[in-house]
Amino acid sequence: AEKAKWPKETIELWERLSKKEANDVETIEKSIVHHVTTTLARAAYNMDNFSAYQAVALSTRDRLISRWNETQGQLSKVDPKRVYYLSLEFLLGRSMDNALLNMGLKDKYGEGIKRLGFNMEDVIESEVDAALGNGGLGRLAACYMDSLATLDYPAWGYGLRYNYGIFQQRIVDGYQTEYPDYWLNFDNPWELPRLDISIQIAFGGHVQTTQDEYGVTRHTWIPGSSVQAIATENCNNIRLWRSKPTKAFDLTSFNEGNYEKSVEDATNAEKITSVLYPNDNTMAGKELRLKQQYFWTAASLHDIVRRFKKSMREWSDFPDQVAIQLNDTHPTLAIVELQRLLVDEELLSWDDAWEIVTKTFAFTNHTVLPEAMEKWSVPMFEYLLPRHLQIIFDINLFFLQKVEKKFPNDRGLLNRMSIIEEAQPQQIRMAHLAVVGSHKVNGVAALHSNLIKTTIFKDFVDYYGEDKFVNKTNGITPRRWLHQANPQLSALITEALGNDKWLKNLSLLKGLNAKAEDAAFRKKWMTIKRANKVRLAQLIKDRCDIDVSPDALFDIQVKRIHEYKRQFMNILAVIHRYRTIKSMTAAQKASVQPRVVIFGGKAAPGYYIAKLVIKLINSVAAVVNQDPAVGDLLKVVFVPDYNVSVAEIIVPASDISQHISTAGTEASGTSNMKFVLNGGLIIGTLDGANIEILEEIGEDNIFIFGCMAHEVEDLRHAQRYRGVPMDPALQGVISAIERGTFEDPKIFQPLISTLTVGKDFYLISADFASYITANQQVDAAYKNQEEWSKKSIRCTANMGKFSSDRSVKEYADEIWNIKPYPVEDEGHL
Amino acid sequence: AEKAKWPKETIELWERLSKKEANDVETIEKSIVHHVTTTLARAAYNMDNFSAYQAVALSTRDRLISRWNETQGQLSKVDPKRVYYLSLEFLLGRSMDNALLNMGLKDKYGEGIKRLGFNMEDVIESEVDAALGNGGLGRLAACYMDSLATLDYPAWGYGLRYNYGIFQQRIVDGYQTEYPDYWLNFDNPWELPRLDISIQIAFGGHVQTTQDEYGVTRHTWIPGSSVQAIATENCNNIRLWRSKPTKAFDLTSFNEGNYEKSVEDATNAEKITSVLYPNDNTMAGKELRLKQQYFWTAASLHDIVRRFKKSMREWSDFPDQVAIQLNDTHPTLAIVELQRLLVDEELLSWDDAWEIVTKTFAFTNHTVLPEAMEKWSVPMFEYLLPRHLQIIFDINLFFLQKVEKKFPNDRGLLNRMSIIEEAQPQQIRMAHLAVVGSHKVNGVAALHSNLIKTTIFKDFVDYYGEDKFVNKTNGITPRRWLHQANPQLSALITEALGNDKWLKNLSLLKGLNAKAEDAAFRKKWMTIKRANKVRLAQLIKDRCDIDVSPDALFDIQVKRIHEYKRQFMNILAVIHRYRTIKSMTAAQKASVQPRVVIFGGKAAPGYYIAKLVIKLINSVAAVVNQDPAVGDLLKVVFVPDYNVSVAEIIVPASDISQHISTAGTEASGTSNMKFVLNGGLIIGTLDGANIEILEEIGEDNIFIFGCMAHEVEDLRHAQRYRGVPMDPALQGVISAIERGTFEDPKIFQPLISTLTVGKDFYLISADFASYITANQQVDAAYKNQEEWSKKSIRCTANMGKFSSDRSVKEYADEIWNIKPYPVEDEGHL
Known part of the structure; x- marks a missing residue:
């Protein structure tokens, strides 16, 4: 201005x-030294x-x-239409390596720093992960921001800048x-x-109701307190808000005349963005979490509206300029906040405002697990956000009036669809609010998108029709998950394909299929895999002090620890394997495929x-790893503090990885994609994106077992009323635990009880036999290394679909209606 | 390494x-633009x-x-001997203008930014004050750091980096x-x-007592918790510590398994350096304050010891390498901490350690007010610092044994001198500890240094002898308080003296005495004074919306609001003046000297x-400023939020300033020096540094009134037992207040009661008549502008003694035994 x-x-x-710095090594060195001094x-x-x-990072x-x-x-x-991606989590990991690769300057910086x-490797290792997320949801947001930037879409991510990331x-x-x-x-x-x-x-505060000069009733929110949102920006167009004490004059504190209290109040303002809630797929229900959500959505919307207003357009143009994607229900308050801004502050009519709101928002559902469904108690909500509560009640009233008109006299239906759950106290169902306030609702894999239409949102499909409910299968960025994490394999692929265009057009990997028949290529491929396994073996030695052989089959399950993901089933099968080996003769042992079973992940x-x-x-590992009767045939490892940087070491080193959730529970999974993209095979259930991976890479290159999603309800019903038919092998494993083979069995009793008293909700017993069989198939297949290497290459070759570039393009075309705006590009990629 | x-x-x-940037305007501009982008x-x-x-500051x-x-x-x-100045407060104000002037680059930066x-003026005005102090004590520390740097002494300041400075x-x-x-x-x-x-x-925690291999009893402190001290450095060699959560493994939190609590604990660590205690000359007694003091002294000593150890000397060399000055009793724990480090960790004998300690420390006393004497409750102290308490008891035991030897059979004496006060609960007298652990104790003005020897430390003088107790009259830095705050006057002085050497050798100002006789010079001098008054009038208009005439006499009292400083007496005299004017005829009014009475300062x-x-x-101002019967003859202004930056506007604009504390209560005062250095006359009591200012500038250039320090005790005694003889003029003023001339008189009843029920402890009535007379003398003298301008010039000319350079040199030569080490100097000053 x-x-x-x-x-x-x-x-x-x-x-x-303002002219830019040159890219020669001397200029780079100068800039590094300047930052040092x-x-x-x-x-x-x-x-x-x-x-x-620090100096390299600053430069x-x-x-x-x-x-x-x-x-x-x-x-x-x-001034094109922009998309705003609202996510309470961005699991970015490290930034420097990625940034240098994206600018094509990694070699020059490496030379300079040398x-x-x-x-350079030591320097990169000094960076601390930005771990502002729990797991898949947060990492997905990070991958999408990478793709949006790479594809030149005008996009902003909005999140919170927590002082404490995941523990x-x-x-x-x-x-x-x-x-x-x-x-x-x-x-x-x-x-x-x-x-x-x-x-x-x-x-807080209260709502003032007045009549304006035309006799229209106006509502004004008179807040009780306020905090300041300060933007900090990640270089990837992600704006993270941090809370600070407000500078405004707070009369309440003054009149109390209590200086110490007013400093305390000011300090408390910073608590809002102090800590990421460390729960994955569960709802915390804490007041501070609701504060976080409102703080974040209100700050983000304010910023979006400010940017929109710069161009002096009509409000009716808003949905042509702004698309807002809700990553899960966490940011659903943004719907209410925009309605409030338009009605209370911009003085639009309710209906005009609501049309703008519903054309602007779209909602991504990430789970059907009941414990993850966000609900907020009405009294707590009213205390914090009195005006927003009024608006939610109005949204609900007008919505239910329309439902009643379409499906008259169905009180059960109104009750089921209402945004307000009639519990004691009343609860706000955030998923319903998100569906009602959005023009599109999507799941994150084909199976999951179908599931939400037949379960949690069935009534809404009946009311709105099928078109509102779509699928956008998740994806991952190949820049980080192959090019950065597996540089040797990336180089080999580029060499094989003649150029690195595949990094921005991942379907070009198809060209590798032919190479699967090339023995020399296969050898190079497997040499790289082994090098990656050596790197992981070193990490295991450093962090766990366990020696593992890179010649064993590396079997990996890394992800949040959750009952539905069934790490329990995995360790039970490991015990079965251990018992089997122990019962073998030396001759029999000679034909056993050595395996290292690696776990990693955090539990809430x-x-x-x-x-x-x-x-x-860990108890099983302590016994198995010390047992001379087993030796190198089986090792069990729990890698502590799994995070993005650790994943970048683990993913390229897998032979097989486990994605074994009970069918119908995992929305998509994205680590399955990362492993397969790096030529790791997977063992899995017909759940989440496993199904689409199977479709792409073919059934010869994946090990599938277990019941299917449509069978789950019947199985559970039977187990609930007729008891759990315990698989004999599983029974043997449980008995071994209960005999105290692995520490005091009393410790594990509550866990064992989930199978019996808990009626084995996650169907471990039902799937156990097929799981053991699938593992045996893995062993057998791995023995034929030539065939295995072909499978490995075909895995990578056929993963083009799972680039987050494809996902983002689908969102852009089918939900957001935005176009890329390439700018003069000097970078490498 | x-x-x-x-x-x-x-x-x-x-x-x-690493070679340095050039000083041309283009390079400067480039660096500014680089920081912007x-x-x-x-x-x-x-x-x-x-x-x-921000960009200019970064550059x-x-x-x-x-x-x-x-x-x-x-x-x-x-590796010379260094001095470490420990001060809980550094009142730095703004830094940029000062830094640019010191580097001699203000003009070039000004040209570049233009x-x-x-x-440049607007840019400078954008800086927020660093207000990490209450008043004189903190500003003194800042002036001393300026002088130490200017004179090339190897020195570090240590303090705390509060998130919240003075309110x-x-x-x-x-x-x-x-x-x-x-x-x-x-x-x-x-x-x-x-x-x-x-x-x-x-x-926290506890103390473990063991016998070492030689049978010597060793004490080991096993702490209960810890926090991290991170250093942030001000460019003036001041290291400020901030508290952060510790990174160490805290098993207690873990075993409790309470993640939310451990995040809360971690966050609480930052509270230690959250807020400056906003008390001036009072003792807070809060646990957090004690934590601040230990956190700060322990971090500072650790740093000092680390630097000492680098050169691999003997411990007995420590006092030859290290001098530590305690600015008031706040850092007295450093004495105990060093003794602990030497005895418990470095395994020196108690006596060897104690000799090192006492040769290292020196202590500056800043007050004799009883309410300012630091005492800590023994039980609270023991809870936070169990080992330090043991050491204090041992120090006290060995000390009292020696006193007993020198003065046998005087239990009253032991009781008075003990570091432990036998109250319920017991209290640690920090001033006694500071005296016992230091080799020198100084007051901050001649009168004050004598007073401490006859009052609070009388017994200690008898025991240690006179030599341990010395005087170091305070000083101020002329770089900030004349050159920066009053640039026109600085330029005029430089012109008159032929060069700017006076900035580093303030006694050269003597050369101005001759200029007092030069009418043309006097005119220039007074033109600058008037310009400074116009600048202040504008600030008053902006902040208070009061119009004041720069042709009136500007009468200023800016400092912390405290009973002993007697702003109350000043406003009572203002009421008297108001009543006098109101009672005048128009003809009488014509001869009244118009006056603007300006107050500023914060109350705890x-x-x-x-x-x-x-x-x-403010109530008086509201009535007087609106009274048409008074008009411009009297205006009353309270400038809100007095701080260093405001002082830089106010100080150069004064005609007269008030330093009117009850004799014997103000240790030194330094604002008196600032005003006089800028050619402002003062009205004051024979208290603090006023006495030495009088000696330097002569009685014709200062207005002295009121009782003397040696009379105070008798006067108080008489008033306590025979009632307060109320001055008739004062009685008239009080009656006017009680009649409701200035708002509801009930509001002011507790204040009036200090004169009656409170027996007028600060002797307002006793001094009132002479105060009114002195003010009349000011009016009369001001009317003769030619004579006044001579007085003004002579004030400045004779203030050489009060440069902080002189103070610091005295400390260096007589207490610290350190020498300057000039380094290659490219700057301007």
Whole structure:
């Protein structure tokens, strides 16, 4: 704005002095040294790897920002429709390696830092993960932001900048212990200050009702307190809000005259974004969580509306300029907040406002698990957000009136579809609100998208029709999950395909199918796999002090620990394998395929049963790994503190990985995609994206077992009323545990009880026999290494569909109606 | 350390790339624009004054750091004795203007920023004060750090980096209301990260007693918890500690298995450095305050010891390498901590350790007010610092044994001198501990240094002898308080003296005495004074919406609001003046000297009487300023939120300022020095540094009134037992208040009662008549502007003694035994 008033020579001076830095090694070195001596205030003789990381990161960041400024400048002029991706979690992991690769400057920075006395790998290893997410949902958001940027879509991610990310997991005496993850202990170089963006977020108070000059009733929210939202920006167009004390004059505190209390209040404001709730697929129900959600959605909407208003368009143009995607129900309050802004502050009529709102929002469902369904108690909600509660009641009233009109006299239907659940106290069903306020609702894999239409949203499909409910199968970014995590394989693929275009068009991997028949290529392929296994074996040695042979079959299950994901079934089968080996003669043992079973993942701190699974895995490992009768035939490893950086080591090293959720429980899974993309085979149930992976890579390259989703309800019903028919092999395993083969059996009794008293809700017994068989098939197949290598290559070759680029394109075309706007690109990719 | 291993070409590369930036305008502009586009991630079209400030500050900082690195590098080689100044408060104010002036680059930066479209004055005004202090004590520390740096002494300041500095004061309905000062809302560019310096600070737990292999009893402190101290550095060699959650494995939290609690605990760690206690000359007694003191002293000592150990000397060399100055009793725990480190951790004998300790420390006393004497309850202390309590008891035992030997059979004496006060519960007298553990104790003005020898430390003088108790009269830095705050006067002085050497040798101001006789010079002098008054009048208009005439006499009292400073007496005299004017005929009024009485200052939030004084000032102002019978003859102004930046506007604009504490209560005062240095006359009592100012500038240039310190005790005694003889003029004033001339008189009853029921402890009635007379003398003298201007010039001319350079030199020579180490100097000053 000020620029327009400046004289020509001032503008020219700015432009001349803003020109970008050159890409030669000397310029790069100079920028690194400059940051060492100024930003870090260090002398060269006083440097360590971490300081070197900081300096390289700051230098990299400077370049990213220059590019980013340019992109934003160009986009401002075009002012296209933008998509805003609202996600309470962004599981970004490390940033530096990725940034350097994306700019095509990794080699030059590597050369520069080497000449300055450091090694690039050590420098990269010094970066702390940004772990602002629990698992798949947060990592999906990170992959989508990568694809949106790569494909030049005008997009912003909005989330929270927690001081404490997902807890650090340490294993003490076999048990998970949780430790706060204070990732901001040192300044985060990837965070850009956006001091110009600071928004007041209100809470509490009451609603004032008045008549305006035309006799129209107006509602004004008179808040009781407020906090400030400050934007910090990740270089990937992700804006994360942090809460700060408000600077406004707070009369309440003043009149009380209590200085210590007002400092305390101010300090409390920062608590809102203090900690990520460490629950995956469960609903916490805490007041602070609701505060987080409103704080975040209100700040984000304020920012979106501010950007929209710059171009002075009509409000009716809003949905042509703005698409907002709700990643799960966490940001559903954004629907209510936009309606409030339009009606109370912009003075639109309710109906005009609601039309804008429903054309703007779309909603991604991530689960059908009942314990994950967000509900908020009406009294608590009213205390925090009195005006929003009124609006929700009005939305619900007008909605149910229409339902009643379409399906008269069905009180049960109204009761089921209502946004308000008539419990004591009343509850707000956030998923219903999200469906009612959105124009599209999608699941994240074909099976899951069908399931939501027949279960949780069945009534809504009847009312709205099929078209509102669509599928967008998840994807992953090949830039991080192959190019960065598996650089040797990436190089081999580029060599085989003649160029690296596959990185932005993953279906080009199809070209590798022919290479599966090339023995020399297969050898190179498997050599790389083995190198990746050696790297993982070293990590296991460092973190667990267990020696594992890279020649064994690496069998991996890494993901959140949850009953539905059935790590319990996996460790039970491991015990079965152990018992089988123990019962063998030496001759029989000679033909056993050696296997290393590797687990990793965090359990929610309050999830007692899941934490017992971790304890059982560690207890089994302690016995098996020391048993001379078993030796290298079986090793069990629990890798502590699984996170994105650890995943980048584990994923490329798998021979087989396990994706064995009870059919119908895992919405998609994305780690299955990561493993297969890296030439790892999978063993899995017909659940989530496994089904589509099977379709793409063919049944010869995947090991499927277990019951199917449509059979689950009948099986559960039978078990509930007729008891659990315990699989004989499983019974043997349980008896072994109960005999105390692995520590005091009393420890594990509550876990065993889930199979008996708990009626084996997740169908471990029903699937056990087929699971054992599938594992035997894996062993047999692995013995034929030539055939296995073909399978491995075909896995990678046929994973084109699962690029997040494809997912994002589908969202863009079919839900958001946005187009890419490529800007002058100087980078490598 | 790593450097030694590097090959020659690596070292050469670092050295080549580390070379400093040039000082031309283009290079400066480039650095500003670079920070705008990278560090701030802004585009030129999206800039405001605050962003411009940030960019200029960052660019300035880069240069400061380069110089700083170089200085530190040179000092490391010499490894001279260093002084460490421990102060719980550093009242730095703004940094940028000062930094640019010190580097001699203000003009070039001004030119650069102008070409880039901004104005330097606006940019400077965008900086927020660093207000990490209450008043004089904190500002003194800042002035001393300036002098130490300017004089090239090897020195470090150690303090705390509070998130909330001294509260913001706003006036609501005439009352002071306090608002948290969240000065860190935006990144602070003057703060350098020192990520290499992070120290674990322990609390609580218990003491383990064991016998070592030689049968010696050893005590080991087994702490209950710990927090991390992170260093942030101000460019002036001040290291401020901030508390952070510790990264160490805290088994207690783990075993409880309560993740939410462990995050809460971690967050609480940051509370230690959250807020500055807003009390001036009072003792808070809060546990958190004790935690602050230990956190700070332990971190600082750890750092001092680490630096000492680098050079591998004997422990007996410690006092030859290290001098530690205790600014008030706040850091007295450092004495105990060093004794603990030496005895428990370094395994020195108690006596060897104690000799090192007492040779190292020196203690500055700042007050004789009983309410300011620090005492800590023994049970609370034991809970937080069990081992330190043992050591204090041992120090006390050995000390009292020696006293008993010198003065046998005087139990009263032992009781009076004991470090432990035998109250319920027992109290630790920190001032006694500080005296016992230091080799020198000083007061801060001649009168005050004598007073402490005859009152609070009388017994200690008898025991140790006179030599341990010395005087170091306070000083102020002329760089900030004249050169920066009063640039026109500074330029005129430089012109008159022929050069600016006076800035580093303030006694050269004597040369101005001759100029007092030069009418043309006097005219220039008074023209500048008037311009400064116009600037203040504008600030008063902006902040208070009161119009004041720069032709009136500006009468200023700005300082903390405290009974002993007697702002109450000032406003009572203002009421007397108002009543006198009201009773005049028009003819009489014509000869009245118009006066603007300006107040400013904060009262401690819990200091009810002081807050009532503010209310009375504002109530009087409301009546007087609106009274047409008075017009411009009298205006009353209370400037809200007095701080360093406001002082920089107010000080150069005074004709007369008030320093009117009851004799014997103000240790020194330093604002008296600032006003006089800027050619403002003062009216004051024979208290603190007023006496020495009188000696320097002569009795013709200062207005002295009131009783003397040696008379105070007798007067109080008489009033206590024979009632307060109320001055008739004062009685008239009180009656006017009680009649409701200024709002509801009930409001002010508790304040009036201090004169009657409270027996007028601060002797307002006794001094009132002479105070009124002195004010009449001021009026009369001001009417003769030619004579007044001579007085004004002579004031400035004779203030050489009060440079903090002189104070610091005295400390260095007579207490610390350190020498300056000039480093290659490229700056201007």
